[in-house]
Amino acid sequence: MIVSTKGRYALRVMVYLAQQPLGTYIPLKQVAEAEEISQKYLEAIMTILSKAGMVEAVHGKGGGYRLNRPPEGYTVGSILKLTEGSLAPVSCTAEGPAACSRSDCCPALPMWEKLDRMIDGFFESITIRDLLTGT
Amino acid sequence: MIVSTKGRYALRVMVYLAQQPLGTYIPLKQVAEAEEISQKYLEAIMTILSKAGMVEAVHGKGGGYRLNRPPEGYTVGSILKLTEGSLAPVSCTAEGPAACSRSDCCPALPMWEKLDRMIDGFFESITIRDLLTGT
């Protein structure tokens, strides 16, 4: 499994926020209820997105989260990489320092690298707007 | 991570067997030593491949494993599906009965399905021969 609930929840929140009136802050509680996701779990996810500058967060009453770019400004890849850490389908291509000792003679390595690039290209070619419009 | 060591070890064994003199049975011990893989762990993997008819196994002295098809007769996908169980990158497309309750309105589902088909097509288009020759 490449993408866990963490990344999928993040995408759902971004899509949800993209559907809200422009500029308004949406409290997490509302998102969690609408999307039927554990609010506590979402908190951790949103903090990641907030720290990375993907969303704007405002404390206190009337606060919450909102997007700071148009939906087409977010690629699915950028959100998943943040929340999942990596999208590498095999550890062979994921780790830099802890590289496989057989990497110089591994007959499968080129395949993994190709797959890696393919998956990255796939996710980078899709934006939140595409998810909204079903393109 | 889509592919764990289990699937990667299976591929390595198949490549190793493909490099041996035609028709000879190779004991697991030899494979494990040459590939530096835990023999006990490999046993479990080879039993899966053997039961599925991917390799021929012969007990006793002079026995071992050998391929029963030419290397181009094995797709990487067929081996990985056996050993990994599934290559689905998200649980959304993996489970049949335990399907997601939001699948009918999920804006991301088409994306997951497309990715699923892409990955499947990728692995099915590569054979053990391709790994051998580096094609």
Add this chain to the structure above:
DNA sequence: TATTTACCCAGTTATCTGGTAGGTAATATA
């Protein structure tokens, strides 16, 4: 000051990964 919100940290339960241990069954050779 009280309430509402985001944010931080620690623990929990279940599942999966990558093994290990200790056998049994089948086959060949001496």
Add this chain to the structure above:
DNA sequence: TATATTACCTACCAGATAACTGGGTAAATA
């Protein structure tokens, strides 16, 4: 026939990860 060699079977285990939960603190507003 005895012995060694091989595949195969069952069970267990330690560590990591996923997916939460609980109990706070900090910031902002009414």
